[in-house]
Each structure stands twice: as structure tokens, then as C-alpha cells.
Amino acid sequence: MTEHIPAIETDKKLNQCFPGRVVRKDLTKKLKGSNNVPVYVLEYLLGSNCATEDEELIEEGVKKVKRILSDNYVRPDEAELIKSRIRETGYYTVIDKITVHLNERRDVYEAEFSSLGIKEIEIDPETVKKYEKLLGGGIWCIVKMEYSVESSRSPFMISSLKPIQIPNMDINELIDRRKKFTKDEWIDILLRTIGMEPDRLEYPVKWHLLERLVPLVENNYNLCELGPRSTGKSHVYKEISPNSILISGGQTTVANLFYNLSSRQVGLVGLWDVVAFDEVAGIRFKDKDGIQILKDYMASGSFARGKDQINANASIVFVGNVNQSISSLMKTAHLFAPFPDVMNNDSAFFDRIHYYLPGWEVPKFRPEHFTEGYGFIVDYLAEFLREMRKRSFGDHIFKYFRFGNNLNQRDVIAVKKTFSGLMKLLYPDDSATKEDAREILEYALTGRRRVKEQLKKIGGIEFYDVNFSYIDVEEHSEHFVTVPESGGSRLIPEGMGKPGQVFSVNRNEDGKIGVYKFELQVVAGSGKYEKSGLGSNSKAKEAVQTAFNYFKANAKSVSQSISTKEKDYQLHVQDLTGVGIADGLALPAFISLCSGALEKPVHEQIVILGTFTIGGSISVIDNLSDLLQVCLDAGAKKVLIPISSAGKISMVPPDLFSKFQISFYEDPVDAVYKSLALS
Incomplete structure (x- = not known):
């Protein structure tokens, strides 16, 4: 196999249009192998020290990042060494994941350091108010530590704390400069930003990888992706954005996810842009009403706890593995079968899902699938995605099209949300032509129809209307969409059969x-x-x-x-x-x-x-x-x-x-x- 050469011209244009906002992804890959930190942490440091095309300066910058990680990133097996350095020098800077909780008995906020392993470190309430995500799952930070034996509880003290994030971004700058790129160039840039090499991917696969980003750019969006292992289903939600949290194993509580009545703290859905459940088969709520509250939240973006009705914007993502062939699953059950029984017995729960991404159409990733070209610093992309959540493009469908009569209100909402999310990603400058809009609309309809096809298997006639279509308002022509795994070959073929058949x-x-x-x-x-x-x-x-x-x-x-x-x-x-x-x-x-x-x-x-x-x-x-x-x-x-x-x-x-x-x-x-x- 010949060595892949990244698209040089796109790289040059990207560097010219977004100086200081891009990074060579081979640098990320090189450093990621020896450091177990999220990609956005690495690229925050690379963006600060390697924002240049000068090879010598890049080399110096990489050395500096390595030194910072070597000296300040806390590896769990070196925690005692770092604690010793803090004690011996009196102060020290560390890079670690910090989680905060309220100690009600003492009426103070206390921080816990993930890798350093120290707990009950008092932290300034103003810092907690400024960075509320510290309370919900924790965030990666650069922390200046001090050491004082005069402290009554712990000698470790937090002098200052700064989340690892780009401090600001000009959304209008990105929207304006998007115009300098073609659709295909822009798709490739987005894929390289999340670490993938688009020249190694089939065109439909590119769309599936973009769809994984929609929950990050669209409020209250519910996505399901089930498929084989090693296809990167949870990668985006764990590594790419500091605004999403991945619940590993799927076990949680109503207090953790929604609202803690005793502490009066909003849970994960109020603190994060995306809450992703890794491995759907393991989803468990310790509370009996957990699934019902989650179902209500997925439908309305709100939930009731105590006397209050609380609104939140977090999108919900379900990812998991399918352990048998799709053709076998389609014959014996349905495509939601890997979910736990408590959900499988409730078709209304699955009706809340806006898009079913077919993970079996994404290849198992090999080394050549990962890019060495330029892409945005992932934190810059994350801030763009977060800023675009304030906007909506769903009604842009109706410039050119209207829906066929098989879509009910819930279907329309789902398709509009998917359409809006993909429009924000690809055409934030609203430059989509009629054919561009058609391409997005057909993709959006297909994913929602996949949900509806499974509901028909689970719930019967209530969900019989699956023949999704859209109507071209200019040509007055109706176009139907199908799902590949169930629409191709008819069980009853055309033509006369043999006697006895x-x-x-x-x-x-x-x-x-x-x-x-x-x-x-x-x-x-x-x-x-x-x-x-x-x-x-x-x-x-x-x-x-x-x-x-x-x-x-x-x-x-x-x-x-x-x-x-x-x-x-x-x-x-x-x-x-x-x-x-x-x-x-x-x-x-x-x-x-x-x-x-x-x-x-x-x-x-x-x-x-x-x-x-x-x-x-x-x-x-x-x-x-x-x-x-x-x-x-x-x-x-x-x-x-x-x-x-x-x-x-x-x-x-x-x-x-x-x-x-x-x-x-x-x-x-x-x-x-x-x-x-x-x-």
C-alpha cells in the first residue's frame, strides 16, 4: 500500500484562514500514545506552543509540550512523587481531572484530584460558580498547588485553577471563512479535526462520522448508535469535546443525572452539552422511576423533581455493541435488541430517539484511517459547536421541501433536529443550495425511518406509517427514502411462482x-x-x-x-x-x-x-x-x-x-x- 499524502492545498488554505487555530494531527497522535489524556488537553497545549508552519519551531514546541506533560501531568503511578514535589517546593503546577462536591456538614466545597488521588481539598466557591462542570463529573484543569502544614484538614491547597479550554472564539470569523472552502473540503477538515483521514473513508461513512457530532451542536438531541466494536462510537464524546461526558458502564442515578434533592444541585443534564451512555446493555438506574424520568426528559427537555419543573439542554447519546450480524438480528428481533429489557418493553422510549446511526456501516478503524494532516484544534471546534447550539436551521427545509403524510409530529421534530445539526456543521454561513439541502434531508429522514421501522416491529400497527417521503415544492414531485438493511430485497418476489409455492x-x-x-x-x-x-x-x-x-x-x-x-x-x-x-x-x-x-x-x-x-x-x-x-x-x-x-x-x-x-x-x-x- 502506498503511503497516504494529506491534501496539501487544503492544509495551506486552512493555515492561512485560521492561523493559530489549527494543528498537525500527527503531533497529536505522536504525543497521545504516551500520555493518557484526552485529545482536547493535548491539543490545547499544542495549540499554545506549536501554532506555526516552521518545522524548527514546531519541534521546539513539541519538546516544550512533552516537558510540560512530563513535569506537570499526573500519572496515577507517579502520584506520590508529585505530592512530594509539592511538599518540597511549597508550590507546584499539575494537570489533572478535578471533581468538586459540596460538603454539607462543613458548608464548604471540596475538590478531588483524579490521578493525584488527594481528596477533601477546599476550593473557593467563586471558582465553583465560574466553572460549574467541576460539580458534575469533573473537568481537566491546570492547577497551581501550594503546601501548608498549618491547614487543619489537608496541607494541599489550590492557589489557582484554569480549565483546559480555549478562552474565547469569534464565531463570526469561522462562519465568514467557511465560505472559502468547498463542501467536500469542509467535510474533510471536520473529519481531520476529530482525527480521521477522509481520503481513506467511503462517502457515506463520512456522513456517519459527522452525524456523531450533531448531539454536540444541537440542543436536546437524542442519538443511538449500535454496531461492531472498534469503530470509534464513544471516541467523540470522551476525547474530542470538554463539553460532553461519557457514562461508562451505563449505571447512574436520578440524583446524578437530573437533580439531587438533598443538595439541590442539578445533575449531569444541566451541566454538560452531551451525556453519552457507553454500552447500552449495561444501562441501570438505581431508582425505579429513572427510565421514566429519562424518557420524559428526552421528549421535552425538562423533568420534574420535587415541586420544580427543571429545563436542561443536554443531548442524550446511546452507544453500544451489536454481537451478531445485522441480517440475523433483523430476522430474530429488532435493532434496539441490545438495550436492557426494561427499555425493550417500552416502545415509547425508543420513539424519543431522533436518529439511529448504523454503526455496522462504519469500518473497524486501522492505523491508516487516522490522519496526519491539519485540522482545527479540537477545543476550537468544541467552542464552535457549543456556540452554534444557540441557533436553529430546522425551518430551512421548507425553503425547498415539505414532508410526506407518513411523518407524524414526533418524526417531523426528529428530522428537523438532524437537518438543523448537519446544516450548522456544514453550512453555518447558510450557503446550502437546494441539492445540498436535499442531501441532508434524505440522510435525516433515513435515520429516523430506521427508528420507526424498529418501532413497527416492537409496537405493531401504532407505528405502521414508515414510508417516509418529502415533496419538492417547486416540482410537486414526491420522493421516498428507504433504509438499506430492510428495504432492498422483497421476501415475496415479483412474477409468477411455481405451482405449490x-x-x-x-x-x-x-x-x-x-x-x-x-x-x-x-x-x-x-x-x-x-x-x-x-x-x-x-x-x-x-x-x-x-x-x-x-x-x-x-x-x-x-x-x-x-x-x-x-x-x-x-x-x-x-x-x-x-x-x-x-x-x-x-x-x-x-x-x-x-x-x-x-x-x-x-x-x-x-x-x-x-x-x-x-x-x-x-x-x-x-x-x-x-x-x-x-x-x-x-x-x-x-x-x-x-x-x-x-x-x-x-x-x-x-x-x-x-x-x-x-x-x-x-x-x-x-x-x-x-x-x-x-x-
Whole structure:
């Protein structure tokens, strides 16, 4: 593989437009390997000491940063050495993560140093008021320490404290200078800023990496990303911005996340721009009402504690691993399956998620995926993202487009938020053309539809309206979006099938709806009947045996030409969706036998609903709407329904019912006539 050469011209332009605001990312990579500090800490120091293109000055700057880190960054294994230096010199500067809590008994604020390992260090209340994040998870700081044996509790004292952040930024400067770059150049700059080499990434992957930044730029945005390991899902929220916090392991409390009633302190959602839960499978609240409060907050950006209604702006991010193939997960469950059961049983919780980022479309990162070119100092980017949270671009959609009728209010809010966030990232100067806006809108619609598709699997007909579209207001044309993992290949193909090939949709004993394909082989023989594909489901075997028995007894009622004693029939049932074999398969099995015996195929893209008992009585269908929605998704154009269930049609949304050509049958033999293409 040839060595990658970064885009030199973009690097030059970036340095000219943003002097002192950019850094060569290979320097970050070089120092990051030997120092376990967040990227924004390293680049704060690099930006202060290496803001030049002069190689000699860069080398000197790197040496200085190394020296600062060597002398002042506290490694846990060197904590005792640093404490000794503070004692021997009387003062010392350290770089550490500082967390503060209120000691109510003494009525003082006390600081805890993460790596230095010292606690109960009194800190000035004014400093705490100035930097409130000290109270919620802690922040990295440069701290001047003093040592005095006269102190009653700890000899260590904080002389001064400064968070590691760029002190100010001119948002208008960045917005104005964005105009000097093309869309593709700007995307590449943003990706290099977070450490990725865009020339090594496919175009759709670039969009997914940008989407990870949307919670940082958009207030109250709820994002979910599940996928394989080693794709950098939590990297942005842990390393790139000092304004986000990652809850490792997923365990928390209502007091920690929302509001502590005893101390009257707002929790993480009031202190951080983004609260990210790492590894969703481990999300646990010690409080019974934790999930409900989180759900309410995700919907409204507010929560009630005590007598107060409290508003906050933090976005919520869920990241986690998928341990099986997506195709397997799609067949056996849904894409939210890795969440804990308490959430999986609550479809309304997932309805609050604005975007589902498909982590399986992001490659596992290798060394060549990390850039050596120039990007913004990440803290400069973080301040830009934070400043842009005050603005909204959601209504810019309606310059060119309006939504189709399948989007409800919650869908519209979700799409507008994603659109707004990506607009802020890519076109903060509002320079997006109609086609630029279309590209963002389609991406936003796809992620929300992915949420809705899973809700349909979990919650049924309540979420049937998943055919998202937008309308070009100038051309009056409607455009639909699909999700790649579920929209490509139809289970029921177009074109006439072979005789004996029948499709049915039915509900199994666990309540899951499946699509089943029946195939029949008819050979010369002595009237034997064999069945396969039913596994160990005894009720399904009984149903198919009922079909065989009914076929033998009633074949002549269908056609005098059917022979039940001079042919052997081998019936195979395939569970196309992987949910498990259903019990009520007698009718489609009977139609398959008649179709094969007559050598007549059934109608193109028809689905058989319903079944019958051993005496030939037709069973009434429950939840017709849910069954029809699955028929539609599978690719059905015609549906056969028992006349006894005609009364259920009033409960089917007209928009769904109108998608099919419907036929009604009275008994099993009538069902054969209605399903076969006899002409």
C-alpha cells in the first residue's frame, strides 16, 4: 500500500484562514500514545506552543509540550512523587481531572484530584460558580498547588485553577471563512479535526462520522448508535469535546443525572452539552422511576423533581455493541435488541430517539484511517459547536421541501433536529443550495425511518406509517427514502411462482409475526405425504397434517383431476423472517397441495391469511392491521382474507388497506379458487 499524502492545498488554505487555530494531527497522535489524556488537553497545549508552519519551531514546541506533560501531568503511578514535589517546593503546577462536591456538614466545597488521588481539598466557591462542570463529573484543569502544614484538614491547597479550554472564539470569523472552502473540503477538515483521514473513508461513512457530532451542536438531541466494536462510537464524546461526558458502564442515578434533592444541585443534564451512555446493555438506574424520568426528559427537555419543573439542554447519546450480524438480528428481533429489557418493553422510549446511526456501516478503524494532516484544534471546534447550539436551521427545509403524510409530529421534530445539526456543521454561513439541502434531508429522514421501522416491529400497527417521503415544492414531485438493511430485497418476489409455492403471514406462539414460504414437490408414487422445515413445533406439525387429511378428503371437491393415491407429496415450509414457525398453517399448506396437484400457480405476490380447524371451520383473524403491515413490507400486492374477519377491516388504517387487492373466502375450497391463477 502506498503511503497516504494529506491534501496539501487544503492544509495551506486552512493555515492561512485560521492561523493559530489549527494543528498537525500527527503531533497529536505522536504525543497521545504516551500520555493518557484526552485529545482536547493535548491539543490545547499544542495549540499554545506549536501554532506555526516552521518545522524548527514546531519541534521546539513539541519538546516544550512533552516537558510540560512530563513535569506537570499526573500519572496515577507517579502520584506520590508529585505530592512530594509539592511538599518540597511549597508550590507546584499539575494537570489533572478535578471533581468538586459540596460538603454539607462543613458548608464548604471540596475538590478531588483524579490521578493525584488527594481528596477533601477546599476550593473557593467563586471558582465553583465560574466553572460549574467541576460539580458534575469533573473537568481537566491546570492547577497551581501550594503546601501548608498549618491547614487543619489537608496541607494541599489550590492557589489557582484554569480549565483546559480555549478562552474565547469569534464565531463570526469561522462562519465568514467557511465560505472559502468547498463542501467536500469542509467535510474533510471536520473529519481531520476529530482525527480521521477522509481520503481513506467511503462517502457515506463520512456522513456517519459527522452525524456523531450533531448531539454536540444541537440542543436536546437524542442519538443511538449500535454496531461492531472498534469503530470509534464513544471516541467523540470522551476525547474530542470538554463539553460532553461519557457514562461508562451505563449505571447512574436520578440524583446524578437530573437533580439531587438533598443538595439541590442539578445533575449531569444541566451541566454538560452531551451525556453519552457507553454500552447500552449495561444501562441501570438505581431508582425505579429513572427510565421514566429519562424518557420524559428526552421528549421535552425538562423533568420534574420535587415541586420544580427543571429545563436542561443536554443531548442524550446511546452507544453500544451489536454481537451478531445485522441480517440475523433483523430476522430474530429488532435493532434496539441490545438495550436492557426494561427499555425493550417500552416502545415509547425508543420513539424519543431522533436518529439511529448504523454503526455496522462504519469500518473497524486501522492505523491508516487516522490522519496526519491539519485540522482545527479540537477545543476550537468544541467552542464552535457549543456556540452554534444557540441557533436553529430546522425551518430551512421548507425553503425547498415539505414532508410526506407518513411523518407524524414526533418524526417531523426528529428530522428537523438532524437537518438543523448537519446544516450548522456544514453550512453555518447558510450557503446550502437546494441539492445540498436535499442531501441532508434524505440522510435525516433515513435515520429516523430506521427508528420507526424498529418501532413497527416492537409496537405493531401504532407505528405502521414508515414510508417516509418529502415533496419538492417547486416540482410537486414526491420522493421516498428507504433504509438499506430492510428495504432492498422483497421476501415475496415479483412474477409468477411455481405451482405449490405459497406465501403466508401468521403470528407464532410468542406473538411475533412471520412470513412463511410453502414449496411442494409432487412425484409419482402411492399417496405418501411428507413434511419438512417445521422443526420441533408439534402444533405446526398437527396443522400441516390437518391440511394433508383435509386434502385427501376434499381434493375431488376442488377438481376431479387431482390424484391423492398415485402421487407422493413432499411439502417444505420455510420461515423467511426467522421468528419461529407459527401454528396456524393449515390453510396455506392446503392451498399449496392443491396448487401443486393441479400444476397451477397461485396469483402473483399473493399472501394467504387465516387457517382452519380439523373440521374445516375457518378461524377469525386477530390484529389484522399488524398482519397487513407485514404483508406490505414483504412485498405482497394481493391478500386473501376470511369473510368472517371482514368486520376487522374498519380497524385497519385506510392508507394501509388501500395498498392491496383484497379477496375474501368462505371456506378452504373457496380459498383455493380465489388464490389460484386458473385462467
